[in-house]
Amino acid sequence: MTDFDWQPLLLTFRLATTTTLLLLLVGIPLAGWLAFTRFRFKPVVEAVISLPLVLPPSVLGFYFLLAFNPTGFLGKKLLSWFDLRLLFTFEGLVVASIFYSLPFMVHPVQAGLENLPASLREASYTLGKSRRETFFRVLLPNIKPSLLTGLVLSFAHTIGEFGLVLMIGGNLPGQTRVASVAIYDEVELLHYGAANAYALLLLVISFGILLTVYAINKRWVIF
Amino acid sequence: MGDILMPMLQLQARMNLLFASGPALLDVDFKLTTGSLTGLCGPSGSGKTTLLRILAGLTMPESGLIRVGDRIWLDTAERIQLPVQQRKVGMVFQDAALFPNMTVRQNVEFAAENRRDSLVDELLSLVNLVHLADRKPATLSGGQRQRVALIRALARRPDVLLLDEPFSALDYETRQQLLHELVRLHRQFGTTTVLVSHHQDEIHRVADCILELNQGKVTAIGSPAVAGKKSAVPLRGTIQEVQVEETTTRLRIRLTDNLIALNVPSGVQEWHIGQAIVVSLDTQTLTRKAD
Numbered sequence: 001m002t003d004f005d006w007q008p009l010l011l012t013f014r015l016a017t018t019t020t021l022l023l024l025l026v027g028i029p030l031a032g033w034l035a036f037t038r039f040r041f042k043p044v045v046e047a048v049i050s051l052p053l054v055l056p057p058s059v060l061g062f063y064f065l066l067a068f069n070p071t072g073f074l075g076k077k078l079l080s081w082f083d084l085r086l087l088f089t090f091e092g093l094v095v096a097s098i099f100y101s102l103p104f105m106v107h108p109v110q111a112g113l114e115n116l117p118a119s120l121r122e123a124s125y126t127l128g129k130s131r132r133e134t135f136f137r138v139l140l141p142n143i144k145p146s147l148l149t150g151l152v153l154s155f156a157h158t159i160g161e162f163g164l165v166l167m168i169g170g171n172l173p174g175q176t177r178v179a180s181v182a183i184y185d186e187v188e189l190l191h192y193g194a195a196n197a198y199a200l201l202l203l204v205i206s207f208g209i210l211l212t213v214y215a216i217n218k219r220w221v222i223f
Numbered sequence: 224m225g226d227i228l229m230p231m232l233q234l235q236a237r238m239n240l241l242f243a244s245g246p247a248l249l250d251v252d253f254k255l256t257t258g259s260l261t262g263l264c265g266p267s268g269s270g271k272t273t274l275l276r277i278l279a280g281l282t283m284p285e286s287g288l289i290r291v292g293d294r295i296w297l298d299t300a301e302r303i304q305l306p307v308q309q310r311k312v313g314m315v316f317q318d319a320a321l322f323p324n325m326t327v328r329q330n331v332e333f334a335a336e337n338r339r340d341s342l343v344d345e346l347l348s349l350v351n352l353v354h355l356a357d358r359k360p361a362t363l364s365g366g367q368r369q370r371v372a373l374i375r376a377l378a379r380r381p382d383v384l385l386l387d388e389p390f391s392a393l394d395y396e397t398r399q400q401l402l403h404e405l406v407r408l409h410r411q412f413g414t415t416t417v418l419v420s421h422h423q424d425e426i427h428r429v430a431d432c433i434l435e436l437n438q439g440k441v442t443a444i445g446s447p448a449v450a451g452k453k454s455a456v457p458l459r460g461t462i463q464e465v466q467v468e469e470t471t472t473r474l475r476i477r478l479t480d481n482l483i484a485l486n487v488p489s490g491v492q493e494w495h496i497g498q499a500i501v502v503s504l505d506t507q508t509l510t511r512k513a514d
Contacts, residue, residue, distance in 0.1 A: 127376075
């Protein structure tokens with residue numbers, strides 16, 4: 001237990017919180033667009049968003065590694081324009097996590113919106129409300145369970161990241177050494193006590209979050 | 224001259240429709256008097272709902288013209304297309320489409336121009352819903368929900384009120400009550416109203432104009448009497464064929480030199496081939512076929 005440190009756990013939750021909040025901003029408008037668009041190439045967009053569900057994290061990690069490399073095209077631009085390094089930094093982990101957890105936010109929200117009766121949207125339009133007002137005042141408040149599911153799945157999925165973090169984040173304490181990486185390290189060093197402490201805490205906290213969500217969702221009867 | 228003195232709702236529309244029964248062309252051209260309560264009827268798949276949606280701006284016809292009073296809502300020739308939000312319509316949907324996250328009062332306030340609009344309270348009391356104002360739609364009965372939907376549509380102060388079979392899922396008693404309230408509200412507000420219903424008798428009773436649609440075409444328009452509510456002379460005939468189904472019985476009746484088909488409710492009366500019958504002809508509901 002001597003090697004146990006709170007830092008990886010705190011970093012994990014900082015990463016998960018930041019990612020989830022940013023995913024709210026990115027994922028909800030994207031889900032809203034996907035739910036109602038008649039764009040011809042919508043299946044292409046949907047397939048791209050769903051890629052992290054099927055690809056090994058190392059594949060994503062590999063391409064992020066190439067993209068974020070400061071000598072590569074994107075990495076060079078980010079560095080010269082914004083002084084932003086995404087390789088082996090917390091910011092890089094956040095960006096990668098957003099892509100990695102995007103389907104977990106988009107899918108439930110999109111499904112929730114698609115399952116609402118079209119008449120709700122149309123009624124709001126006939127009452128003179130714009131698309132934006134209808135989205136925020138009528139549609140989103142009526143898919144609270146889907147929003148909560150998206151929120152929690154994104155959070156939980158980010159907590160569970162390992163391969164991707166290892167590929168582009170490495171193992172820098174306080175920067176990129178999240179709990180899942182710390183567990184791996186401790187096991188490598190045969191520090192089973194510390195590994196168990198991280199693992200058990202992650203297990204209990206993740207279970208607690210999911211249990212809370214299912215309990216709340218059961219109570220939210222919309223119709 | 225009449226057009227200038229009597230502002231009206233004019234609709235011309237052409238549109239290809241695809242129903243379960245196959246493709247059909249909606250091709251209508253009619254005018255309704257301002258302040259009228261028009262009953263829109265016709266068999267399912269005749270284009271009634273599409274017509275309401277075109278009026279509301281929820282469906283775009285291939286070509287068309289909609290004029291409400293002196294305002295043009297749609298003129299495809301001139302490329303004018305007022306978005307649904309800018310057409311002052313109130314629409315009541317079959318499923319009421321109340322917003323589940325809002326209370327009854329909030330639903331009605333949502334439609335009003337501002338929250339302090341006195342019309343909200345007035346409407347709530349007109350349909351006796353003041354005591355339910357703070358309830359969520361999920362806790363209301365079907366009839367109460369449709370009442371809320373009706374006053375919500377009126378709170379928008381619409382130029383045209385469109386009702387798409389709003390009472391069809393309700394029981395007979397509630398339906399009569401709501402029709403009565405609709406007529407009362409119509410008298411009070413004088414909003415040009417189009418009511419879709421498949422209950423012919425009821426629609427003839429409350430409407431002051433009947434618009435009949437069949438396979439996308441207007442087959443009759445005018446006052447209920449003119450649109451064929453009652454025939455002047457009862458006709459004698461003989462039943463040729465009886466086809467009993469669960470809810471309706473299809474009769475083929477020979478009337479002098481014509482064979483007509485007539486649908487009547489099953490289980491009310493027994494019918495048999497060769498039976499003499501007197502038909503009080505409602506010409507609009509009969510399908511006439513050559514002998």
